[in-house]
Amino acid sequence: xxxxxxxxxxxxxxxxxxxxxxxxxxxxxxxxxxxxxxxxxxxxxxxxxxxxxxxxxxxxxxxxxxxxxxxxxxxxxxxxxxxxxxxxxxxxxxxxxxxxxxxxxxxxxxx
Numbered sequence: 001x002x003x004x005x006x007x008x009x010x011x012x013x014x015x016x017x018x019x020x021x022x023x024x025x026x027x028x029x030x031x032x033x034x035x036x037x038x039x040x041x042x043x044x045x046x047x048x049x050x051x052x053x054x055x056x057x058x059x060x061x062x063x064x065x066x067x068x069x070x071x072x073x074x075x076x077x078x079x080x081x082x083x084x085x086x087x088x089x090x091x092x093x094x095x096x097x098x099x100x101x102x103x104x105x106x107x108x109x110x111x
Contacts, residue, residue, distance in 0.1 A: 010069035
């Protein structure tokens with residue numbers, strides 16, 4: 001049975017909503033015209049990791065965080081381009097498995 005996911009979204013300086021994907025090990029960017037903190041927005045997943053459950057879901061709802069992307073972007077390490085290519089082909093290494101276990105750390109003083 002498909003699941004609908006709720007994820008955190010962070011506004012960037014270019015007007016995008018950034019969502020961390022632990023399956024692609026990447027920040028996905030979605031248009032964020034007019035979005036403000038606490039808004040909820042429906043997103044269509046565009047993961048390149050074939051094993052991402054987001055792709056089989058009924059969709060994603062992002063909750064816009066009051067914390068900007070600039071404050072959380074470096075709390076996780078993105079995969080390299082070559083790792084992204086391997087992930088897209090369904091090939092995972094021990095390193096990418098470790099990277100998939102990361103979670104975004106939001107400064108609690110900002111919430």
